[in-house]
Every structure is written in structure tokens, then in C-alpha cells.
Amino acid sequence: MRCPACRHPALEHDPACSRCGFSLEAIAPTMGIPPMLEAPLADLSNVLSASERRAALSTIHILHQRFPQVSFAAVLFDLTPEVAPAVHAFWLFNRGSLFSAVERAGDNHGVLLLIDTPRDRAVAMIGYGLEPFVSELTLEVCLTAASLSLAKSRYGAAIEAFVRELERQLTTLLHPLPRTFGYSEDTLWADSATRTPDPSLPAHIGTEDLY
Template identity: 30%
Template sequence: MRLERLTDNSNALSLREQRQLEVVLDDFERSFPQCFFAVYLGVLPTMITARDLGFWLINHGAFHTQQIAKRNDFGCALVIDSQRGIAALTLGYALEPYVSEADVTLLLEQVRSPLIRQLYGLAVERAVAIFGKKLSQSASSASLDGGMISSPTDLNGLGLQTLRNAHRSSRPMTKH
């Protein structure tokens, strides 16, 4: 199922808010080029929770982002039930090591006030900012290589070389 990054099925956002949120989402993707942040606003049937829909979207949705080739395991979906004022944030599997369930709960608590007041644009903007800050903090404290390959010698054990080691000189060889 193909979706926009910002889907407002309940028409809860003004055109101005939609444009502002597109800028916020673009800024997020510039800060985290491998990731995307998707938002769904709508009135959900009673048998579907915001959390269930978020899980389904991350696992089955195809989100139109600046770079369509992004994988959903590097995405997150904020689902807001505008009728009940309930929100859920679902993370792709690749983001789970960087943002804990407690972090997500805290984020949702911090956007609760604007949700109650039906200030959905503010709630989304705040959620993106908080999530980006947490992701930035977690990523900067993580090792750059993710602990998978610690040195170029590990690459050699796999039969691989770094580009610099494999580079051949572009100078023509001279015969002596």
C-alpha cells in the first residue's frame, strides 16, 4: 500500500500546517538520510488501535519520501486517532536499538497536551523534534561501525579490502 509521508484522512490539518510539516519531515530526512518519519491522522475504527495500525504500516506500507528507496526498517510511523486523541509511534526494526520503548512512551507523553487540545500540527512537529533529538543522541553514543567490523584486518579475513588498499595507481607503468 503506497502512502504519503503525511496522510491526513481526517482533514485535521490546515493547508498551512501540512506545508509546515512537510518542511519538518524534509529536515528530519536531511538530518537522518537513511530514515524517514511518516504520519497518519485519521479516525480509526474501534477494533483497530493506533499501535496496531502503526505496526501494519511499518510492515506493509510503501511511503513516498524524498528518496523512495528507503527501507521501512529505518522508518517510523506516528499514528494519531483524531477522534479519540490517541497516538502511537511505531519504529522500524533497525531503529529499535537506538530508541527504547521507554523513550517512545516519554515522547508520547510529551505530545499529549497538544493532542488533547487538537493541535495536531504542533503535536507532530514536537514528536519529530523529540524523536530526532533522541535518535541523534543514541547514534552519537553508538560506535560508528555498529560493532560488526572493528578494523580493516577483519575485512581481509573475509577476502575483502578497503577501497584505498585495492586502488591502483592511474600512472602508466614504465618499462626499465
């Protein structure tokens, strides 16, 4: 990850940024008491209609069904202008009760979309557990997908566009992983149509034992 304040590369267990000294404790006096947020959608700006909220939640539900390991949360908030959006996102990601207590460090597969409603801008952040798979460029692609709706203050549509693009990106990123780690379906399973067993399997294992 990078420091949300100065963008210098940071490590998971660093207590503070080695370049600028940024930490959650350092910004606590500025940020105050964090709001209690309810995932996966916290509309603190109260800008979503009931139908927009239902549509956004439906799209998020589809993402969670497809990728149950991912915890997505969208927050609509009036950000403090003097504080960088990335700092706000880092603060809410870690102090906003969006993710469970067991989702810490490398076990956190969270994705936060933070929308600054008065200024029609957004920032995204991921947990450490997703960093080996999801790059900053991937998040930028997702934010770009949401940008057209965001520019028109269509916040529900912006959330839906971001989530759909995130689902597409995750599908593209994760598809080659089995082969990358040596799990090739071509050699592991018998052909489902012909029921021809893999010759590399022991002779005593029949086709019916493979399923």
C-alpha cells in the first residue's frame, strides 16, 4: 500500500509512514469520533432515494454472491475539504466499523468506495488481503467507470457502475490463477462429455469417483 497522506510506499505493520509520519493516531484529533457505519451501504449524506438504494444493494449482493471472500462497502459522506479524500478513506476503512474484527491485516479483503457528495468525487481503498491481486490501476478503472454518473450527481448509478466494473476486473484477474499455481483443469478432471478418465489417475479410480 501507499501512505494516504504522501503516497510513499508503506508496509503492513508500519506504525507510521516512514516519510511523513502519518498514522491513525496522528490524525485522530483532526478527524474526531468516527461515525458508526453499516455495511455494505452507508448513506450519511442522505442523498439516495429508496429505489436507488435498493438497486445499489442488489448490485452489491450480486458481487458478494460471485466473490464471497470480498467485503464491499460504499459510503456517501460530506468530507472535510481540508483533509485529503484518501486520508478520509483510510480513516473510515480502519475506524468506521465497516469490517468485522477478524478482518485484519492480510485477512482483510475489504473494498471501500467513498463518495464525497458535495463535490461529486470518489476514492477507493482495499484491504491488505487484496493487494496481491488488485492494483491501484484496477481501482482507477473502477472509479473511471463510475465517473460519468458521479459527474451528474447520480450516486446510486455511480455505485452500481463501480461494483459492476469491480466484478469484471476480479473475474479477469482471478481466472488465470489456477494455472498460475499449477492447478490445471485439463489434467485434473475427466472430460464431462465423454467420461474419459485422465490417464495420469490411478487405474482403480473410476470416472464416477471424480465428481
